[in-house]
Amino acid sequence: MTQFNTRKAATRQVALAAASVLAISMAVVGGAQAQVATSTIRGNVTDGATVEGGATIVARNVASGFTSRTTANAQGGYTLSGLRPGTYEITATTSENETASDTVSIGVGQVGNLDLAVAGAATGAADANAANLGEIVVTGRRLVEVRTPENATNVTNQQIQTLPQINRNFLNFAALAPGVRVGTDEQNVQITAGGQRAESVNAFIDGASLKSNIIAGGIVGQDSSRGNPFPQAAVQEFRVVSQNFKAEYEQASSAIITAVTRSGSNEFHGEIFGTYRDQDFVKQDEFSRARGQEKVPQEIQQYGAALGGPIIQDKLHFFGSYEHKQENRANAVTLGRQNPAYVSQFGQYIGTFASPFEEDLLFGKLSLQPAEGHLIDLSVTYRDESEVRDFGGANSIERASGLKQTTKSANLRYQWQASSFLNGIGDRLPQL
Numbered sequence: 196m197t198q199f200n201t202r203k204a205a206t207r208q209v210a211l212a213a214a215s216v217l218a219i220s221m222a223v224v225g226g227a228q229a230q231v232a233t234s235t236i237r238g239n240v241t242d243g244a245t246v247e248g249g250a251t252i253v254a255r256n257v258a259s260g261f262t263s264r265t266t267a268n269a270q271g272g273y274t275l276s277g278l279r280p281g282t283y284e285i286t287a288t289t290s291e292n293e294t295a296s297d298t299v300s301i302g303v304g305q306v307g308n309l310d311l312a313v314a315g316a317a318t319g320a321a322d323a324n325a326a327n328l329g330e331i332v333v334t335g336r337r338l339v340e341v342r343t344p345e346n347a348t349n350v351t352n353q354q355i356q357t358l359p360q361i362n363r364n365f366l367n368f369a370a371l372a373p374g375v376r377v378g379t380d381e382q383n384v385q386i387t388a389g390g391q392r393a394e395s396v397n398a399f400i401d402g403a404s405l406k407s408n409i410i411a412g413g414i415v416g417q418d419s420s421r422g423n424p425f426p427q428a429a430v431q432e433f434r435v436v437s438q439n440f441k442a443e444y445e446q447a448s449s450a451i452i453t454a455v456t457r458s459g460s461n462e463f464h465g466e467i468f469g470t471y472r473d474q475d476f477v478k479q480d481e482f483s484r485a486r487g488q489e490k491v492p493q494e495i496q497q498y499g500a501a502l503g504g505p506i507i508q509d510k511l512h513f514f515g516s517y518e519h520k521q522e523n524r525a526n527a528v529t530l531g532r533q534n535p536a537y538v539s540q541f542g543q544y545i546g547t548f549a550s551p552f553e554e555d556l557l558f559g560k561l562s563l564q565p566a567e568g569h570l571i572d573l574s575v576t577y578r579d580e581s582e583v584r585d586f587g588g589a590n591s592i593e594r595a596s597g598l599k600q601t602t603k604s605a606n607l608r609y610q611w612q613a614s615s616f617l618n619g620i621g622d623r624l625p626q627l
Contacts, residue, residue, distance in 0.1 A: 252273045304436070428499055458512060473494060512561070
């Protein structure tokens with residue numbers, strides 16, 4: 196996982212780089228742990244009061260058609276680990292070809308319990324009733340996480356899509372977790388938890404760390420910027436762990452935010468959004484009005500789109516999103532107590548001036564299951580923003596800084612799952 200940021204000021208250029216780390220994690224099914232960007236479903240398979248050892252359990256992602264398979268142990272227990280968060284159809288089949296099936300949803304980082312009871316007669320009755328229901332929309336009940344030492348809050352895609360906010364930064368929803376606070380300074384949005392500094396928080400997207408090891412703020416893209424670190428339309432859901440997080444997480448002591456990105460599915464899906472504020476909606480400030488200065492344009496535009504779908508049904512899917520943000524702010528340059536001598540000398544520098552900002556965010560992802568038990572994700576992210584800032588008050592616009600920040604990254608993840616192990620390899624490769 197590697198991340199590079201480049202900043203160009205009016206008189207300087209600084210290239211900031213973080214070291215590349217290859218992260219490899221392996222979990223044995225008997226005691227599997229929840230991975231950074233995945234989930235786990237476990238339970239028991241029974242036939243009435245008798246355990247069904249050796250039963251085959253298949254989890255099929257309802258949206259993508261991707262499948263995972265495991266075998267119940269001698270006591271009828273099973274564990275499906277490394278699951279991408281979403282809705283799954285879980286089917287258990289015994290050696291006598293008796294089956295049981297249930298459809299459930301699981302969130303990122305969660306460990307859910309699902310017991311399955313095979314019963315041929317009951318299954319047949321359910322099928323007979325289903326034949327009279329007509330069209331059925333599969334949603335799946337959400338599994339309740341009951342066995343974990345973590346103190347965590349999951350933020351669902353529905354919450355991200357429907358709860359209001361003003362700048363489409365998905366990290367603002369971290370405030371839904373108890374004890375977590377999101378700052379209000381738009382140029383230094385800090386997330387704090389447990390009374391500790393922002394540097395004690397870390398965030399992960401698809402397992403890649405966003406830790407800011409060089410500049411303040413805790414999370415890359417949150418310091419010295421009016422923009423967002425990642426397009427909200429590309430985030431499926433995330434989890435805030437405020438206590439008792441596991442050793443698989445790094446560089447944090449107060450809270451962990453782990454997010455997963457959206458993927459394509461067997462059906463095309465997308466969204467378009469846009470917000471606009473005309474400059475006429477903002478009243479001219481009295482300072483510039485009194486000086487007879489023209490009104491500074493304060494137009495705001497924010498728009499974007501997302502689209503995902505199949506390339507090969509049940510095998511290969513794509514997802515992409517684009518977000519643009521453009522706005523002007525008005526900064527007033529004054530002399531404080533306006534001594535007439537100073538006003539005549541420096542009057543040309545006094546007034547209200549525009550502070551423009553512009554940002555482009557792009558995200559693209561390919562998801563491939565070449566064979567059952569194998570999953571490959573390749574994603575690319577592009578973030579580019581520019582701003583004129585650091586003036587106002589006693590600082591004239593001639594002292595303003597021009598900030599330009601560009602981030603390009605690629606994230607490759609390969610996961611291999613068999614009946615007795617789960618192995619995942621991920622690497623984040625940078626470009627300047």
